[in-house]
Amino acid sequence: MTTGTSKLYSYRFFIPAGIIYLLFFIAPTFLSFFFSLTIWTLSDWKFTGLDNFKIFMTEPSLVIGFKNSLIYAVLTCGLKVVFGFLLAAFLTTDIKTRGFLRSLIYFPNILSTIAVGIIFSSLMHPSQGLINLVLKAAGIPGPDWLGDPKIALLSVALVDVWKGVGIAMTIFIAGIQAIPPHYYEAIMIDGGSAFHKLRYITFPLSRSSFNSVIMLAFIGGIRTFDLIWVMTKGGPGFTTDLIASIIYKQFQGGFYGIATAGNVLLFILISIIAIPLYKQLTRVEVNL
């Protein structure tokens, strides 16, 4: 069968995928390492060493992107994990409206990010938005959700959670449904409560779901561009700029070398955080 293997499963099957993936993903990634070291006009380049990276690390309006992207990723990831897990645990018990609630919570995922951004920009409008109208009726002065530099990033992060918690929940539900029922039977015989079931069975046995959700949500968070772009454009000032929105602004300004350096920094940041995170998360699973 060894001759058959190479004959049947010929590498020629890789050729079409290889051309497209190399040309439009792998090659640009490698090229970005070179062009990040240049002043680049797309038709011409001049080698400048690490200047672009220095600009990124020292210019205050660019440095803030790192801080914000990290805060944003940690915040959205954490909230999606917590709410996603609790919703999944609740929606795997036998309640009547289970199917309806799952669909309702998943639904925002099929809306485009731009649509979601516009909907919430309107709901969060400081004087006319529905959220502040309700708060006003309750006697609470509502904040300027997207205009106050102190909370603007948090507001957008909450919208991100609103849109994405359904995916986290769905992954957790699949994990919980794969837990063999006899574990629960055992704890019931021992007289365990619903909390005990959650704490000692559902939670520890959902480890691999936690891995998937944390990785997906964290990488998604740190790469975020469209939601922040449609809701605040990085403002007020630069207070909600993320790495990806800075890259786009530099691109718009024609600073292709700096934009590409931003891309490389994002690449490095994701590798530094994601690879150890991935190893750590999978190691915990093995120990269990």
Next chain:
Amino acid sequence: MKRRGIRIVVESIAVFFALVIFGIPLSYVVTNAGKTPAEAATMTIQPSTTPQYVQNFSVVIKEYDYTLLRAFLNSFIITVFSILVLIAVSSMAGFVMERRKSRTVSWVNFLVLAGLMVPPAVVPTIWILKLIGLYKTLTGLVLVEAALSFPFSVLLYRGYLGAIPRELDEASFVDGCSSFRLFIDVIFPLMKPVTATIAVITAITIFNDFVNPLYFLPGSKNVTVQLTLYNFMSMYLTKWNLLFADILLISIPPLIFFIIFNKKIVSGMVAGAVKA
């Protein structure tokens, strides 16, 4: 008996909160899309007394010399062709990746997995597209979308193929099937369910994509639906009724997909996340 009472109370509270948090923003879009210009200034969930959906839709569609219709056409073309390319290339690649164990395959595997995490290098991609004359063309965007969806798609194919027995391949081989015939006549038809899942999920992703059209299709000629929505946002400013009418119009295709293929979407999302 007492336990059941508590359960009903808990469930009612959960339904209430879910409706407030997820239901209100959605019904808000629907009610506001039908408001008259005068009513649109008050952004409440109170339905319009004289809803004018048809009129608002026609204003949005006629805007900028029917730009929305062209955007719909472009978005459909991009979505359909990206999926065709994606399925062709990733089914073949997934087939060999699952069946063959070698050093080359583990390298390919690594490159594919990296593609799930690494952010695409946008400006160098533009440079390459310019080099081969495909920048600002629908063809260029189709190829980029296919390349970026490739890792997710190939993982789903690989996972699904694991459940198709190898004996089938060997039997076909003994019967004199060439490897290409084996793939086209035997393997690909067997993978129909996962092909459908990939098609449905990537259709929604690509139709809703904003970032790639923004970078790779600048200019007014090649607008997509998400770009028109973004452009209308800065143009309409306070005309929320028109903006929401636009949101409603462009959310209809994904909504129809969601209603028909609900189960496929959910199972595919889970498989993709767990395999990764």
